[in-house]
Amino acid sequence: MPSKSSARLAALTVAAVCSAASTVALTSPAHAASVRIHDIQGTTRTSPYAGQKVTDVPGIVTGVRTYGSSKGFWIQDPTPDADPATSEGVFVFTSSTPTVAVGDSVTVAGTVSEYVPGGASTGNQSVTEIGKPTVTVVSSGNAVPAPTVIDSRSVPAAYTPAGDTAAAGSINALTLRPAAYALDYYESLEGMNVQVSDTRVTTATDPYAELWVTVKPRENRTARGGSLYGSYDAQNTGRIQIQSLGATADFPVANVGDTLAGTTAGPFDYNSYGGYTVVANTLGTLRGGGLQRETTRKQARDELAVATYNVENLDPSDATFAAHASAIVNNLKSPDIVSLEEIQDNDGATDDGVVDASVTVNKLIDAIVAAGGPRYDWRSIDPVNDQDGGEPGGNIRQVFLFNPERVSFTDRAGGDSTTAVGVTKVHGKAQLTASPGRVEPADSAWSASRKPLAGEFVFRGRTVFVIANHLNSKGGDQGLTAQYQPPTRSSETQRHAQATLVNAFVKDILAVQKNADVIALGDMNDFEFSDTAKLLEGDGELWSAIKSLPRNERYTYDYQGNEQVLDQILISPDIRRDCFAYDSVHINSEFSDQISDHDPQVLRFRP
Template structure:
């Protein structure tokens, strides 16, 4: 699952801005810090008689006028949002001060009222200054300074717009954010030192990128991600690599459009494309992706011609094991989704011998009706594979207890195995169910599983409201191979990279690390019974190779993360907010030697996706 699921409740990704945080004790505390630091003077002493926009914005993230009335703030209208529940307009002062930390632009919120203004109108704005927190203050995101309950007077029309600030490698710092170990709100903005400070210092102002490479494909919400610095951690296919917790890639920027789609349809862009020429508009902040350029001028789509990859076929003496997150697959999905997944399995992945599937839903999908069986879901997929020219896959899985495995309510997602009985055999052993743990047992001179398939430590609290891993023994040319399919808990609840709290808290990491410890303990118990056991752990582990969870799995060389063996610019299979990253993994025990591993890029970099994850495949000779 994606680290943070977008809300379908906001078709414009544009939640109402009526939830302003009122002035009060918290605002006072922040101002007290700023006053003590000598950054501000007391209210009533520093406030200009007729403030300008840079006075309203101030030199920190919170306006010194927060909660106060302002009158006749002058500015030029630079853009109008005339749709959704968050209508309004941006004004920018054509006479800036000399302080690079104080923005010259601000959003004027008019609610559901269309302002009736046009870019180039010179206005005087009166209203209440406030800090709007997208998603609510508890979400931990940055705030947007705005003027609400507004009235305005048009002074003149047809004025020239202020020049847009150019965002590029020279103007966006490499360092992402200050890290005080708490809120960065009261800190003075240092736009020449930190990327987040640079964007905050431009909040509401016109900004632009030129010939901007696309690093996150267009979404159903008509948004895409570009980078202002194409040399910042590039991937081999034109994206931006998220390679460590210190590589946040501050040059990433989301682009939306204020141009009516009837005049200019939003581009359907893939990673590797570019927005040629100038893309410009006011810089806003959005709860689903941080700083966002609301384009009034949109560059032309320059297609990069990115192609979907195809891996090689396994040789006769090679076993191939794949993992694929099929993104909430159920019979409620259209036939086209099953066909596309099948086409990928057969042609792009060359019909793997074993496939670990994640996010397989029950037979009624998101309908919360107590159904937990998934035989209809898997039947439709395997029949689509056969129709696409692939093998007649068999499957093995264990139904979860209703509502106990997390994911979409009612969906009862679980992991499952497909396997080609023409290439591998499955020695079934009864006893596997939702709550019974599977254990390695010695049978004569061999090690087998107490149940095949069976769940790993399913009653461990680490798996609460999360998928339980499924272990299975397969036989290839008579040799046993043990495969674990996993799907760890999502990153939901973590603070965003662009949070006002730095460094951001990763609360979900605690559970994933405990899940990794449970899988590691099970793998070690199998290796204690047979130190030469061929073990493959595959799935959507929802974490990075440099995370505590993956370090727990690989410590002391128990398992090797195959992602780490790829060249650095190829270590990704998922794109989130313009960051190419590795959430899916295949790990192997020492007995799996000379393995050939491939992440097959067919989804994550493309606007047209069958799933939001790229599959991957491992080939080796047991």
């Protein structure tokens, strides 16, 4: 923060530069008489003064941002109006390091704009700002306006109003109702000094010194202290992101279930990485909740254990092999079959045409042996270079690991990256035309996405069909705090087409052999209640086994304060009718030192 010096008494004029974002298109600037901040903010999400020049806007500096591409400071009017819909704070965008300090009383002249973090294509809400400012420091050392307390009593239970159909579903022009809707309440505080107290962490600290808390401790609480995202209609209204306005070196390294005790306070911002955020100049004290990584039980002698595990872009240069191996051996208890997602080729993200992943896989197998586990065998099919999405050059794919002392793989020639596997009938039983094989790899549904890997396994004389999946990601979907409500989930179109193909393939197997044991598993990139899951399940061909868990234990991923399901193991009717056990083994998603952003899943049953 700048020192208090006479330099701050001079007027400051700087040019506004908005990188990696956009500003709402406006008409040529007009001039407005002296106005207050609440006039500029208005009663909707966009300012009635947008595009106009304003002068002599008074306020007290509550926070200064000296880093990143959005340098500037927040001011707040110490004399608020009586309308709860109008914010009393606003961000002044300077583009260069500001020379004001917290506690300065200033007047600002500049142009009001609506800045969209991340760009208009994201669908994000805009932030009202004053740009191209001329700043006059009137006095220093003033008391900062007392922070508005955000807590379980102040945040409404309803999440958001529906968007205006005449405006493509946007909520921007709707009059704010802060007593009725959580998003309206948060918007009414945009730019103001706010505080939360004694909040529970619901998403662990990430590498960017961010974490998420809830101000509603009882809202959809999971068994381990998070907040469950259980349906599109049951939003967690109390979740808020916390960042630091000062040095990030002292930012708390927290896990889910920890507490930020005492007061966390600072300007209330909106960004492209999750929406409403306390940019804290005062951070609470971290109190650990004692969260421990889970361990599942060992499968019985006559139980087949099948797992899915997204190892997050694993390549030979990574330092996580020993940790992944320990997780498989000690936390998952060495499943008989492990479907791995995001195995990269032998030189990782180097985009040089290499697609072979034998170095990556064998390094993991060796690490598993070193950790005391079995020497797994493996099967996979190399993708066509740069055709399966993921990190460019990485050529991620699914891989089957299997313990040859417990289960055998049925090798049947003919499977390659572009040939579709089929189903035939042999001696009254279903059989794959190739094993391993890929499901409809030439179909447009798999464009720039991973193709499912199918294989036949035999356990105690019984054939089990396993289909490893990594469906299209949610990239490009609008965020939960978008200006469009409900948000558009554009990624579903491709994922639904993929789910339909997977279900059709399972249906082909069951049409030949009604009692076949079929498992479709992997990173489905969608929730157990989603239409993607319904399409995978079809008319009962499959069933997502995570639904056998208590509701507050159904999660495999933690994103922006919401614990949710992305990874699933779906089972055919014959498996579902028998006795099976399912476990979502929480070893990653809730922890700041995670080795993957996904938790593995384990299914145990008797074929």
